[in-house]
Amino acid sequence: MQLKLKRDMSRKKAILRAATAFFSQKGFSETSMSELSKITGVAGGTIFYHFKNKEELFLAVLENVKADIIEEFGRYFGEKKFENGMEMMEGVILFYLYLAVTMEDHFLLLHRHYPYKLAETNPVCRGHLEAIYNCLADIFEQAILTGQKDGSIGDVNPRKTALIIFSMIDGIARFKTYNLYDAAALCNDVIAACRRMLERRVTPPACPAMPQT
Amino acid sequence: MQLKLKRDMSRKKAILRAATAFFSQKGFSETSMSELSKITGVAGGTIFYHFKNKEELFLAVLENVKADIIEEFGRYFGEKKFENGMEMMEGVILFYLYLAVTMEDHFLLLHRHYPYKLAETNPVCRGHLEAIYNCLADIFEQAILTGQKDGSIGDVNPRKTALIIFSMIDGIARFKTYNLYDAAALCNDVIAACRRMLERRVTPPACPAMPQT
DNA sequence: CTCTAAACTGATTGGTCACTCAGTCAGTTT
């Protein structure tokens, strides 16, 4: 019975893993089920035994992606401690860009059109995407809120600024996967730009030697 | 002869216009040539008379997109004049977000995967994409260089910062088309964030009343 | 009106695709 279960799980997982790579790198409609069965060494019908149809397989892949991303950030915050909110923001940005390389398939999938189109009609898909994006946006917001408490970050709208930085980092990651620009080369400048964007302004009003321009 | 030409052009242009909408909204492989012929009221073979195959049709669409985008920015800079570099940057950002709404199809196409995948093997496609992205990146860079000359923008790496802001704005536009967040609601905060990121820091070193922390 | 070339047609073709289903088989239960 143990052997049986193991066999089952390895097959299903193998299909899921291959499907993740295929959906990410080739897209939904360019991924053929028969190709998928060939590469996993499984008969055509087996995939449909484990997953009702192509769309269900995609949803299973997306669910995996969601779980992995949320888990990775959970682990990161479990291990790492930060001096202040600004340091936390820097850490999150670097970790995001790091994940975009090490979990390339996962982010590639999220940079495709299909999941968002499917989300318009499929509430399960929409749920997964919302979970991922809320998780990520919350993390950026948390860094800003922390920084505003400890004084390392200035007076900005936390949620909106979090979304702006999120879209900036995600945009960089996207440019990288499309081979348009090199994210690594921009890394230091991105951090610097964020610091300038967020840092608290020390307005020197009481200084007579420094007249305002 | 004029009538003949007009008829010809209207057919070809109608196909091109419909193809732009389809490729943008449905993607390359989900766009069927027969559907395209149906919607333009043209026989199936007619499309292949004007365009060698589906890929050539896509390239023609992309070329149009390129021309339109470059033309729009050209017109904008022909009409508008700016006080300084920072104002120019603000104008460019707002215009970019404005275009992402009014020319939604064009930007949707650029947010898809297919053109970048095709660019890996097709130099013509790669050329179009490079032209678009260089044009846009140059515009952001130009604003920064202008601002650094007139003192409205501080000492940052012009090219790299241009790419960062570009990816930020493009990320916002992308979030909008995917219905994840509302670009309009973020608009003011994006401008404010950019200003903080770019503005010249007045370090008050000579002021005894303001000790550095 | 005639001729010619360009524009256009749509039935056809060869191929791929997602999905089905009748049936095999290994292992478990009775």
Add this chain to the structure above:
DNA sequence: AAACTGACTGAGTGACCAATCAGTTTAGAG
């Protein structure tokens, strides 16, 4: 050992699609 179960198989099906091509229409030049 018989009955049952869940995992798996792979040939088959109908739908669709890009591209073709032999033939028709159109439009203007001579």
